[in-house]
Amino acid sequence: METRYTHSPVDIRHYSTEDLRREFLVEKIFEPGKVVLTYTHNDRQIFGGVTPISEPLSVHLTKELGVDYFLERRELGVINIGGPGTISIDGETDSMKKQDGYYIGKGTKNVEFRSDDAENPAKFYIVSTPAHHKYPNVKISIDDIKPRETGESLSLNERKIYQYIHPNICESCQLQMGYTVLSPGSSWNTMPCHTHERRMETYLYFDMDEDTRVFHFMGTPEETKHLVVSNEQAVISPSWSIHCGVATKNYTFIWAMCGENITYDDMDFVSMDRLK
Numbered sequence: 001m002e003t004r005y006t007h008s009p010v011d012i013r014h015y016s017t018e019d020l021r022r023e024f025l026v027e028k029i030f031e032p033g034k035v036v037l038t039y040t041h042n043d044r045q046i047f048g049g050v051t052p053i054s055e056p057l058s059v060h061l062t063k064e065l066g067v068d069y070f071l072e073r074r075e076l077g078v079i080n081i082g083g084p085g086t087i088s089i090d091g092e093t094d095s096m097k098k099q100d101g102y103y104i105g106k107g108t109k110n111v112e113f114r115s116d117d118a119e120n121p122a123k124f125y126i127v128s129t130p131a132h133h134k135y136p137n138v139k140i141s142i143d144d145i146k147p148r149e150t151g152e153s154l155s156l157n158e159r160k161i162y163q164y165i166h167p168n169i170c171e172s173c174q175l176q177m178g179y180t181v182l183s184p185g186s187s188w189n190t191m192p193c194h195t196h197e198r199r200m201e202t203y204l205y206f207d208m209d210e211d212t213r214v215f216h217f218m219g220t221p222e223e224t225k226h227l228v229v230s231n232e233q234a235v236i237s238p239s240w241s242i243h244c245g246v247a248t249k250n251y252t253f254i255w256a257m258c259g260e261n262i263t264y265d266d267m268d269f270v271s272m273d274r275l276k
């Protein structure tokens with residue numbers, strides 16, 4: 001597991017492109033047959049990819065977290081963005097096609113991920129945050145979520161926001177997770193942009209062609225910087241940072257947040273005249 005430490009807005013003022021990418025971009029999330037995880041000290045979120053091929057995969061973190069098993073003091077969100085697979089949770093197995101998700105509560109001892117077809121493996125994107133209460137495990141299908149339809153094609157930001165781990169769907173201690181799909185012809189996400197001082201967030205960009213790039217904006221509203229992001233790469237967004245992007249073609253992203261509250265709309269919107 002790779003560790004990323006935290007920064008103040010002043011720290012990044014003189015970062016080169018390379019410095020910014022090293023600190024805030026995760027370039028490889030899905031590796032065949034592997035569990036690839038990043039631990040950010042921003043609210044201690046762990047995120048990454050589980051890509052089983054012919055053997056099942058599980059997350060084994062004990063010494064790293066000072067516990068006997070991964071979810072002893074954590075909760076977990078999962079969304080499959082690859083081929084069909086299954087998930088076994090303390091012996092109970094459920095199918096997981098593309099866009100199926102799961103909330104898995106604290107205290108769950110065994111989570112095993114499998115692909116149905118090694119030629120078209122499942123890609124489980126997982127996010128875990130500290131938790132001090134057990135809430136029930138819930139399977140979440142995109143079909144059960146009424147998306148928020150937002151933006152408009154004339155502003156190039158028409159998109160649907162599917163809130164998977166959200167009080168409307170399931171309980172959680174602090175994890176919120178969802179899936180935003182840009183309409184064809186739209187390319188801006190989260191514009192007008194916002195910060196949320198009370199929560200950090202990570203973004204995984206995917207469903208992009210090989211040559212599509214997202215220009216992800218970060219930094220304080222008054223001093224923005226950007227990261228050029230390819231398919232299936234993730235960005236860490238500290239609480240003080242804006243997080244929005246524009247791409248050369250439509251795309252999809254998974255956002256995951258944790259911190260003080262689970263109030264999705266608790267955002268500090270940034271007026272256009274502040275952006276620099």
Ligand SMILES: O=C(O)C(=O)C[C@H](O)C(=O)CO
Binds near residue numbers: 161189191201
């Ligand atoms: O398209 C959007 O707008 C989003 O998906 C925004 C994220 O959900 C977010 O930043 C929540 O704080």
Ligand SMILES: [Zn+2]
Binds near residue numbers: 194196201243
């Ligand atoms: Zn946000």
